[in-house]
Amino acid sequence: MGRKLLLEKAHIEGIRYYDTYRREGGYAAVEKALKMTPDEVTDQVKKSGLRGRGGAGFPTGMKWSFLAKPEGVPRYLVCNADESEPGTFKDRYLMEHIPHLLIEGLIVSSYALGSNRTYIYIRGEYAWIVDILEQAVAEAKKNGWLGNNIKGSGFNLEIYVHRGAGAYICGEETALIESLEGKRGNPRIKPPFPAVKGLWDCPTVVNNVETLAAVVPIINMGGEEYAKIGVGKSTGTKLISACGNINKPGVYEIDMTISVEEFIYSDEYCGGIANGKRLKACIPGGSSVPILPANLLLKTAKGETRMMNYESLADGGFQTGSMMGSGGFIVLDEDQCVVRHTLTLARFYRHESCGQCSPCREGTGWMEKILKNIEYGKGKMSDIDLLWDIQRRIEGNTICPLGDAAAWPVAAAIRHFRDEFEWHVTNREECLKRNYGLANYAEPIKATA
Amino acid sequence: MAEEKKLFKVTIDNITIEVEPGTTILNAARMIGGDVAPPAMCYYSKLKGSGGKCRTCLVEVAQGSTADPRPMPKLVASCRTNVMDGMVVKNITSERVLDARNGVVEFLLINHPLDCPICDQAGECHLQDLSYEHGKAGTRYEFQRRTFEKHDLGPYIQLHMTRCILCYRCVYVADQVTNKRVHGVLDRGDHAEIATYIEKALDNDFIGNVIDVCPVGALTDKTFRFKNRVWFLKPVDAHRDCPKCAGKVTLWYRGDEVFRVTGRKDQWGEVHDWICNECRFEKKKTSDWVIEGPTRVSRHSVISANHYVNVAKPEEKLPQIMGRPPKITLNIHDISDVNKPEIHLSELPGPAHSDDFNK
Ligand SMILES: Cc1cc2nc3c(=O)[nH]c(=O)nc-3n(C[C@H](O)[C@H](O)[C@H](O)COP(=O)(O)O)c2cc1C
Ligand code: SF4
Ligand code: SF4
Ligand code: FES
Numbered sequence: 001m002g003r004k005l006l007l008e009k010a011h012i013e014g015i016r017y018y019d020t021y022r023r024e025g026g027y028a029a030v031e032k033a034l035k036m037t038p039d040e041v042t043d044q045v046k047k048s049g050l051r052g053r054g055g056a057g058f059p060t061g062m063k064w065s066f067l068a069k070p071e072g073v074p075r076y077l078v079c080n081a082d083e084s085e086p087g088t089f090k091d092r093y094l095m096e097h098i099p100h101l102l103i104e105g106l107i108v109s110s111y112a113l114g115s116n117r118t119y120i121y122i123r124g125e126y127a128w129i130v131d132i133l134e135q136a137v138a139e140a141k142k143n144g145w146l147g148n149n150i151k152g153s154g155f156n157l158e159i160y161v162h163r164g165a166g167a168y169i170c171g172e173e174t175a176l177i178e179s180l181e182g183k184r185g186n187p188r189i190k191p192p193f194p195a196v197k198g199l200w201d202c203p204t205v206v207n208n209v210e211t212l213a214a215v216v217p218i219i220n221m222g223g224e225e226y227a228k229i230g231v232g233k234s235t236g237t238k239l240i241s242a243c244g245n246i247n248k249p250g251v252y253e254i255d256m257t258i259s260v261e262e263f264i265y266s267d268e269y270c271g272g273i274a275n276g277k278r279l280k281a282c283i284p285g286g287s288s289v290p291i292l293p294a295n296l297l298l299k300t301a302k303g304e305t306r307m308m309n310y311e312s313l314a315d316g317g318f319q320t321g322s323m324m325g326s327g328g329f330i331v332l333d334e335d336q337c338v339v340r341h342t343l344t345l346a347r348f349y350r351h352e353s354c355g356q357c358s359p360c361r362e363g364t365g366w367m368e369k370i371l372k373n374i375e376y377g378k379g380k381m382s383d384i385d386l387l388w389d390i391q392r393r394i395e396g397n398t399i400c401p402l403g404d405a406a407a408w409p410v411a412a413a414i415r416h417f418r419d420e421f422e423w424h425v426t427n428r429e430e431c432l433k434r435n436y437g438l439a440n441y442a443e444p445i446k447a448t449a
Numbered sequence: 450m451a452e453e454k455k456l457f458k459v460t461i462d463n464i465t466i467e468v469e470p471g472t473t474i475l476n477a478a479r480m481i482g483g484d485v486a487p488p489a490m491c492y493y494s495k496l497k498g499s500g501g502k503c504r505t506c507l508v509e510v511a512q513g514s515t516a517d518p519r520p521m522p523k524l525v526a527s528c529r530t531n532v533m534d535g536m537v538v539k540n541i542t543s544e545r546v547l548d549a550r551n552g553v554v555e556f557l558l559i560n561h562p563l564d565c566p567i568c569d570q571a572g573e574c575h576l577q578d579l580s581y582e583h584g585k586a587g588t589r590y591e592f593q594r595r596t597f598e599k600h601d602l603g604p605y606i607q608l609h610m611t612r613c614i615l616c617y618r619c620v621y622v623a624d625q626v627t628n629k630r631v632h633g634v635l636d637r638g639d640h641a642e643i644a645t646y647i648e649k650a651l652d653n654d655f656i657g658n659v660i661d662v663c664p665v666g667a668l669t670d671k672t673f674r675f676k677n678r679v680w681f682l683k684p685v686d687a688h689r690d691c692p693k694c695a696g697k698v699t700l701w702y703r704g705d706e707v708f709r710v711t712g713r714k715d716q717w718g719e720v721h722d723w724i725c726n727e728c729r730f731e732k733k734k735t736s737d738w739v740i741e742g743p744t745r746v747s748r749h750s751v752i753s754a755n756h757y758v759n760v761a762k763p764e765e766k767l768p769q770i771m772g773r774p775p776k777i778t779l780n781i782h783d784i785s786d787v788n789k790p791e792i793h794l795s796e797l798p799g800p801a802h803s804d805d806f807n808k
Contacts, residue, residue, distance in 0.1 A: 355641035393552030
């Protein structure tokens with residue numbers, strides 16, 4: 001059994017409520033942290049090696065230490081609970097089952113960063129979780145964990161839950177800040193970064209729900225102990241939301257030492273491919289990261305076993321690797337059509353682009369239309385190269401990473417499954433009636449780049 | 450005595466200049482001038498916060514600074530990136546930049562209606578100029594283009610959303626030049642549009658400026674629409690004592706008639722001063738104005754190819770750097786069968802007719 005830090009107690013009856021959470025040892029991290037200096041807390045987070053769980057995997061301690069601290073200017077912590085990436089539903093699970101863990105993490109982190117007003121920006125569709133969180137905040141306040149002079153420490157904190165209006169782009173940290181300020185959720189042009197000029201132009205840290213929840217075990221056990229879990233720069237535990245053609249979809253907490261193969265096939269986790277089918281491909285880290293064919297998923301290009309951690313999933317770069325991303329693990333079996341799947345993603349990004357920059361605004365729509373043609377037997381061979389060209393000219397040329405996130409899935413699908421795209425073009429009638437089946441993944445198609 | 454400020458040395462397309470710290474790459478390039486200045490479809494120096502969106506001004510930073518000479522991995526928006534001391538920038542000398550810019554032009558055009566023949570902006574349109582210099586003749590887009598209903602924004606302004614490139618300039622004008630913004634961007638992605646929410650008319654003494662800042666024909670002057678092509682008009686600088694604005698404008702004449710009034714624009718197509726609606730829409734008689742003389746046409750465009758009295762073409766850097774002249778300086782008289790350089794279009798009494806050229 002892998003070690004659990006976040007979800008260990010998530011299934012205890014009544015843990016959603018303060019009394020049970022407290023009885024089970026909750027808020028001990030706050031008690032401990034308030035006896036430390038803010039810098040000591042930050043130091044523990046640095047030592048823990050914790051990396052951001054929102055997608056980019058940036059070291060959290062380092063991010064905190066970049067926060068500008070000018071005299072007389074308030075600083076803010078914002079918790080990113082916008083979780084809208086297709087395939088990712090780990091934050092929802094955590095907030096639904098054990099909301100006080102997040103509140104506790106927020107209090108400790110706010111103390112470390114000197115934020116007296118902390119916001120949870122939550123995805124609009126998670127309406128019922130707003131109620132859960134607000135109840136948790138009220139309970140915490142009633143018991144003296146929020147408000148003025150918390151437990152006699154002199155530290156003041158209020159937490160506000162702000163509900164988004166249903167835009168994926170508002171998960172991008174600067175769009176989130178704009179939205180929180182009551183404006184249209186367009187990403188800002190960086191620099192300046194939020195650490196210098198964020199919410200209401202004040203220094204701001206934006207962190208993911210899981211990142212902030214992980215601060216609790218870090219303080220409880222100490223940063224160095226936390227860093228011993230996992231491997232290399234992938235320390236601690238990670239929540240993975242697994243979905244697709246597997247026997248046991250759900251949210252799993254892993255310590256990052258298990259292999260991808262074990263994760264998919266063992267009964268402790270996904271329980272193997274559903275209906276006795278064979279594995280075709282997988283997106284290991286949420287819809288934005290490159291899709292991998294089965295052979296490259298289970299083993300790296302060097303023939304090593306691929307592990308469920310940041311480094312191993314990224315091994316081989318984009319040519320033969322992928323990313324840990326936000327931990328949205330989407331499994332495709334032999335009956336799935338990669339073209340259709342890519343079309344679905346392209347439609348999503350087209351719909352969610354904020355429309356500020358021309359490559360993303362126009363390119364995402366164009367890719368969707370071409371993919372639709374190919375999927376419905378109206379594609380041309382040259383369309384495949386055109387798609388490649390379009391994604392290439394979006395990537396890296398936009399304001400925010402949504403442009404990249406729209407380009408990468410298309411690039412990876414063509415890179416690894418070009419034969420399937422070509423089959424759609426050459427078998428216009430047949431592709432409407434049946435699927436291509438398993439790609440020839442014993443020998444992956446050479447990259448077009 | 451103020452202390453002498455340290456200047457930053459920046460090299461753009463092999464030309465080195467010194468600029469004040471805090472200058473953007475784009476503005477540094479504009480100081481060098483000519484084609485070294487990247488095209489800017491959304492940045493507008495007089496509008497705070499503008500820029501960064503269209504991505505036509507992307508450049509390559511080959512060396513970050515003297516202190517940190519590493520190149521920047523991605524192309525950067527020159528309008529929103531400040532120069533550092535010792536920075537080395539490649540604009541038209543970078544293959545990557547030209548490729549990306551070509552891509553941006555293609556993206557901007559795939560859903561553009563290309564209705565230049567019936568568009569009032571034609572001849573002074575920045576998208577036309579951009580496409581001419583950086584685009585390709587054909588299109589790879591085979592789908593139906595996006596269209597929107599036309600919107601009437603009150604007595605003076607017409608909105609053709611179909612032509613809009615979502616540069617946000619008109620939004621910034623309404624925010625910064627008028628006292629209340631009643632229009633903005635609704636929806637998102639490729640279905641985003643400029644619109645008014647509940648009020649339909651844009652009425653504010655300075656709202657007419659959105660017409661001048663719009664780089665394309667999305668916002669046009671209803672008092673001028675379909676009345677004349679801009680290249681048949683003769684621009685003349687004039688002023689009046691206006692209680693609301695500086696009153697410094699350009700009058701656009703055909704014969705003795707003033708067809709339209711605009712702000713005075715510099716070689717980057719930006720107005721020098723905002724003008725009020727009264728000057729722009731109501732004062733269309735020569736007697737309303739004190740005439741200063743023919744406008745210096747200093748921008749590359751179809752306009753500068755016309756036979757004006759006072760054409761002062763911007764200095765050219767392209768021949769020196771790339772060994773070819775800019776495409777948009779091509780002289781229409783060199784290739785057109787009907788046009789004749791000795792005929793002054795702006796002096797023809799009525800619409801130009803082929804007979805006028807056969808005399
Ligand atoms: C289009 C887009 C959507 C994003 N959505 C989310 C999200 O829903 N939740 C999240 O935590 N981070 C999201 N991010 C990442 C955030 O910008 C930011 O990096 C993250 O919140 C930082 O937190 P971390 O350091 O704890 O990972 C998104 C980024 C982009 C570009
Ligand atoms: S990349 Fe897309 S989502 Fe991001 S700012 Fe540009 S248009 Fe908006
Ligand atoms: S209407 Fe014109 S000025 Fe306004 S966003 Fe569109 S192109 Fe820009
Ligand atoms: S002018 Fe710089 S991005 Fe538009």
